[in-house]
Amino acid sequence: MLTSFETLEPNESAMIVEMTDILRRKMERDYRLGATRRDAHPKTTGLLRASFVVEDDLPAEFRVGVFAQPRSFDCWLRASSASGKVQSDAIKDARGLAIKLMAPHGTGTRGDASYGQDFVLMNSPVMPLGTVKLFRDAVFYTIERSPAMFAAKMLLTGYPQVLTGLLALRGNPTSPLDIRYWSTTPYLFGPERAVKYSLLPTSTHRSRMPKRPEECYLSDAMQAHLSQYPASFDFCVQLQGERMPIEDAGKPWDEDVSPFVKLATVKIPTQEFRTREREELAEVLSFSPGHTLPEHAPLGGLNRARVRIYKALSAFRHERDGRQDLA
Numbered sequence: 615m616l617t618s619f620e621t622l623e624p625n626e627s628a629m630i631v632e633m634t635d636i637l638r639r640k641m642e643r644d645y646r647l648g649a650t651r652r653d654a655h656p657k658t659t660g661l662l663r664a665s666f667v668v669e670d671d672l673p674a675e676f677r678v679g680v681f682a683q684p685r686s687f688d689c690w691l692r693a694s695s696a697s698g699k700v701q702s703d704a705i706k707d708a709r710g711l712a713i714k715l716m717a718p719h720g721t722g723t724r725g726d727a728s729y730g731q732d733f734v735l736m737n738s739p740v741m742p743l744g745t746v747k748l749f750r751d752a753v754f755y756t757i758e759r760s761p762a763m764f765a766a767k768m769l770l771t772g773y774p775q776v777l778t779g780l781l782a783l784r785g786n787p788t789s790p791l792d793i794r795y796w797s798t799t800p801y802l803f804g805p806e807r808a809v810k811y812s813l814l815p816t817s818t819h820r821s822r823m824p825k826r827p828e829e830c831y832l833s834d835a836m837q838a839h840l841s842q843y844p845a846s847f848d849f850c851v852q853l854q855g856e857r858m859p860i861e862d863a864g865k866p867w868d869e870d871v872s873p874f875v876k877l878a879t880v881k882i883p884t885q886e887f888r889t890r891e892r893e894e895l896a897e898v899l900s901f902s903p904g905h906t907l908p909e910h911a912p913l914g915g916l917n918r919a920r921v922r923i924y925k926a927l928s929a930f931r932h933e934r935d936g937r938q939d940l941a
């Protein structure tokens with residue numbers, strides 16, 4: 615059901631069904647049985663244990679849902695690279711960081727499905743493919759035709775900014791723990807407001823860029839960091855203001871007009887995360903913009919598409935490999 619914030623795009627449901635089918639067939643082609651990866655962000659650069667600590671003295675207007683009272687949640691953080699194929703960290707790419715808060719009585723062990731709220735973020739304030747139609751065109755042309763045909767489509771239909779925006783996403787950070795992340799898409803914040811999220815790095819230790827970045831240099835950097843020092847982020851929200859659209863995630867929300875406000879701290883203790891157990895857990899955990907409390911429900915067409923596609927492809931991935939989906 616649509617909220618009062620939202621407006622359906624023409625043929626939206628049909629485009630979502632088409633994308634789901636294309637991506638499912640791509641997964642079947644790309645991965646053997648028993649080793650099916652995610653369709654997006656398939657490379658995990660680290661699955662980290664952390665805590666999500668809500669601030670003690672939030673103003674009443676921000677005491678909503680997860681943030682209703684001061685408390686600490688155990689959580690998982692999955693750092694990832696965005697390319698649709700597993701590739702070297704040295705190749706420039708967009709980077710993601712997803713947070714899964716555990717329910718108050720969750721154990722956090724494998725096999726425990728007692729999870730609460732997800733926050734799915736990436737290292738850009740906008741998603742250049744900001745509408746369902748642009749998302750569909752990218753999926754169809756790059757997979758069913760060719761990337762060159764997608765580029766031509768964007769140029770011919772008056773969307774050159776999509777191409778420059780996608781190129782701008784790609785980079786080589788010193789570490790996933792050193793960079794800022796945004797939700798890019800909006801979410802409810804209670805019944806009458808919309809927000810976007812951001813994670814701002816606050817660790818005292820920062821990694822250095824290696825002279826010759828290797829295949830797993832991002833994982834190496836995080837492990838070197840967390841072998842000696844904790845890491846941290848400020849979790850912030852930005853309230854929607856005027857001329858801040860819900861249905862186009864490609865248009866930024868001006869931080870000068872509506873600054874981000876800190877609501878919580880993500881604390882990552884020292885740990886050894888490069889273990890077989892952690893790698894296996896990273897593959898069975900699912901992260902989705904639709905896995906939320908009602909107070910934080912996803913908004914906008916891109917989120918509507920992602921929720922349906924992620925759910926269908928996560929079920930396909932786990933069923934194909936005969937394993938439990940830990941949502």
